[in-house]
Amino acid sequence: xxxxxxxxxxxxxxxxxxxxxxxxxxxxxxxxxxxxxxxxxxxxxxxxxxxxxxxxxxxxxxxxxxxxxxxxxxxxxxxxxxxxxxxxxxxxxxxxxxxxxxxxxxxxxxxxxxxxxxxxxxxxxxxxxxxxxxxxxxxxxxxxxxxxxxxxxxxxxxxxxxxxxxxxxxxxxxxxxxxxxxxxxxxxxxxxxxxxxxxxxxxxxxxxxxxxxxxxxxxxxxxxxxxxxxxxxxxxxxxxxxxxxxxxxxxxxxxxxxxxxxxxxxxxxxxxxxxxxxxxxxxxxxxxxxxxxxxxxxxxxxxxxxxxxxxxx
Amino acid sequence: xxxxxxxxxxxxxxxxxxxxxxxxxxxxxxxxxxxxxxxxxxxxxxxxxxxxxxxxxxxxxxxxxxxxxxxxxxxxxxxxxxxxxxxxxxxxxxxxxxxxxxxxxxxxxxxxxxxxxxxxxxxxxxxxxxxxxxxxxxxxxxxxxxxxxxxxxxxxxxxxxxxxxxxxxxxxxxxxxxxxxxxxxxxxxxxxxxxxxxxxxxxxxxxxxxxxxxxxxxxxxxxxxxxxxxxxxxxxxxxxxxxxxxxxxxxxxxxxxxxxxxxxxxxxxxxxxxxxxxxxxxxxxxxxxxxxxx
Numbered sequence: 001x002x003x004x005x006x007x008x009x010x011x012x013x014x015x016x017x018x019x020x021x022x023x024x025x026x027x028x029x030x031x032x033x034x035x036x037x038x039x040x041x042x043x044x045x046x047x048x049x050x051x052x053x054x055x056x057x058x059x060x061x062x063x064x065x066x067x068x069x070x071x072x073x074x075x076x077x078x079x080x081x082x083x084x085x086x087x088x089x090x091x092x093x094x095x096x097x098x099x100x101x102x103x104x105x106x107x108x109x110x111x112x113x114x115x116x117x118x119x120x121x122x123x124x125x126x127x128x129x130x131x132x133x134x135x136x137x138x139x140x141x142x143x144x145x146x147x148x149x150x151x152x153x154x155x156x157x158x159x160x161x162x163x164x165x166x167x168x169x170x171x172x173x174x175x176x177x178x179x180x181x182x183x184x185x186x187x188x189x190x191x192x193x194x195x196x197x198x199x200x201x202x203x204x205x206x207x208x209x210x211x212x213x214x215x216x217x218x219x220x221x222x223x224x225x226x227x228x229x230x231x232x233x234x235x236x237x238x239x240x241x242x243x244x245x246x247x248x249x250x251x252x253x254x255x256x257x258x259x260x261x262x263x264x265x266x267x268x269x270x271x272x273x274x275x276x277x278x279x280x281x282x283x284x285x286x287x288x289x290x291x292x293x294x295x296x297x298x299x300x301x302x303x304x305x306x307x308x309x310x311x312x313x
Numbered sequence: 314x315x316x317x318x319x320x321x322x323x324x325x326x327x328x329x330x331x332x333x334x335x336x337x338x339x340x341x342x343x344x345x346x347x348x349x350x351x352x353x354x355x356x357x358x359x360x361x362x363x364x365x366x367x368x369x370x371x372x373x374x375x376x377x378x379x380x381x382x383x384x385x386x387x388x389x390x391x392x393x394x395x396x397x398x399x400x401x402x403x404x405x406x407x408x409x410x411x412x413x414x415x416x417x418x419x420x421x422x423x424x425x426x427x428x429x430x431x432x433x434x435x436x437x438x439x440x441x442x443x444x445x446x447x448x449x450x451x452x453x454x455x456x457x458x459x460x461x462x463x464x465x466x467x468x469x470x471x472x473x474x475x476x477x478x479x480x481x482x483x484x485x486x487x488x489x490x491x492x493x494x495x496x497x498x499x500x501x502x503x504x505x506x507x508x509x510x511x512x513x514x515x516x517x518x519x520x521x522x523x524x525x526x527x528x529x530x531x532x533x534x535x536x537x538x539x540x541x542x543x544x545x546x547x548x549x550x551x552x553x554x555x556x557x558x559x560x561x562x563x564x565x566x567x568x569x570x571x572x573x574x575x576x577x578x579x580x581x582x583x584x585x586x587x588x589x590x591x592x593x594x595x596x597x598x599x600x601x602x603x604x605x606x607x
Contacts, residue, residue, distance in 0.1 A: 011441075014438055014441070015438070015445050017442070018438055018439055018441065018442025018443070018445075019446060022442060022443065023446075027458065034458070037458055037459070137586055137587065138579075140582075140586055141579050142579045143538060143578060143582070144538075145557065146578060149561070149564055149571045149572075152564055153571075157568065164565070248447040248448070249447075251450065252448065252449030252450065252538075255450065255453070259541075260561070270450070273457075274456070274457045274542070279457070279458075282453075283454075286450050289446075293445060293447065294445050
């Protein structure tokens with residue numbers, strides 16, 4: 001088992017190394033002069049030269065790469081071209097709202113999706129099941145920002161129940177925090193809920209058709225313990241794996257959701273950086289997001305290798 | 314050759330059989346109808362549009378839907394309905410192009426990696442790395458490094474989709490290469506290109522078509538997101554994402570600018586997803602939409 005875990009950790013290093021090379025290479029292998037692209041259309045030659053100097057683009061490629069990688073490894077993600085602040089500081093400043101929104105969305109989504117997935121599998125073929133599956137297809141089809149604006153229009157413009165935009169830290173004012181985070185959470189959660197509900201239904205269906213479930217029925221066990229203790233436990237590997245992999249979906253959605261609801265998090269930082277072509281910030285954010293994504297999935301895989309004796313890959 | 318000849322000889326029978334096949338699959342039918350209407354809308358935009366989509370009309374700013382302006386007007390007095398009609402062109406162009414390009418690339422790379430052991434490890438590690446970057450972020454980063462144009466949007470959305478296609482093709486190839494008919498072909502002296510083209514590739518078509526529909530759906534969404542964030546299709550082109558981006562400031566007073574492009578966007582993606590689900594159930598029931606295909 002130990003060698004499995006070590007192998008898995010090792011492959012994570014490889015993946016992150018490829019990500020790093022890619023993030024570094026994107027700037028250098030893109031068509032055209034990277035310094036000119038970053039400087040924008042209105043830049044003078046001096047501007048371009050200044051950026052080239054600042055990013056070290058005038059040095060040989062391998063030297064730049066070694067320098068950049070060794071800096072990243074000690075947590076130095078470079079300096080923002082726009083604000084002249086270290087990228088790691090910018091990220092640290094913006095991380096709280098993003099973590100808060102991602103966590104509320106994950107909790108909210110799992111609490112909704114897993115139960116409806118279970119019920120859909122238990123009553124498969126029923127109207128309820130069809131409704132859940134219909135919702136799942138719909139959830140995949142409606143882009144985050146479309147749903148977000150429909151929520152804003154209903155709850156902020158028409159009913160005036162919730163604040164339209166902005167973010168209050170939970171440490172400053174918990175009530176305002178929850179009022180403000182409700183709509184972003186629902187908007188961001190829809191696709192994630194669709195995804196988890198679908199996989200829950202599929203893997204529960206498979207579990208429910210097993211012999212041991214029939215045995216449990218036969219010995220007179222009530223429905224709830226059969227579903228939760230026997231079926232869900234055995235169906236949980238794909239569900240938890242999907243929750244982990246679906247985080248990629250959340251990260252993409254966070255960028256959009258924060259932009260719609262004017263939440264000052266990493267997503268907004270990313271969008272602002274793109275519009276300003278602040279490439280060191282873009283690089284930093286991509287590295288952080290991908291790193292977190294890869295680490296969470298590593299943790300989930302290790303967790304299951306330890307817990308579930310059936311997993312041997 | 315003979316199949317084509319029979320098809321030409323009795324077209325009526327074929328059409329009727331196809332129609333009956335479709336009739337028994339209402340989901341595929343609904344998807345096809347949605348996509349079909351959007352294609353008609355995109356191809357015949359000048360016929361459907363009631364106004365010039367980019368003509369400003371300062372006296373008619375932010376007017377709610379009416380008989381004259383079916384979907385209302387935006388902050389510059391442009392007709393939202395006509396803009397939405399023309400917006401279908403960009404969405405479909407991007408969706409179909411990305412689906413096509415990523416399928417071709419995925420097929421080419423996947424066939425090679427599946428059969429050439431030495432390349433397999435290297436290419437798959439690169440693909441794993443690419444897949445670790447959330448696709449919207451990767452597309453955004455690629456866009457930020459290029460000039461804003463529809464072609465660049467297509468390329469930026471295609472690159473993150475390729476690894477998923479490669480994985481799919483490779484997994485099919487890996488199971489196929491152990492099959493007896495491949496051994497038979499090898500022992501008959503068939504070369505690698507011949508085996509790939511005649512024996513392996515046809516078997517990848519069904520799962521690839523299904524996957525391509527999902528890629529198409531997500532490409533349409535990502536294009537809208539990129540445009541909405543201001544990093545996509547050039548702002549002077551009325552794509553649905555652009556229309557919504559311009560209308561976002563007016564969400565409280567002129568919701569129609571956001572609502573109608575949003576509805577069309579959802580409908581076309583829904584159509585593609587329905588078609589994909591229907592095809593998957595028919596062509597390859599083993600292929601389930603999992604998070605890996607997102």
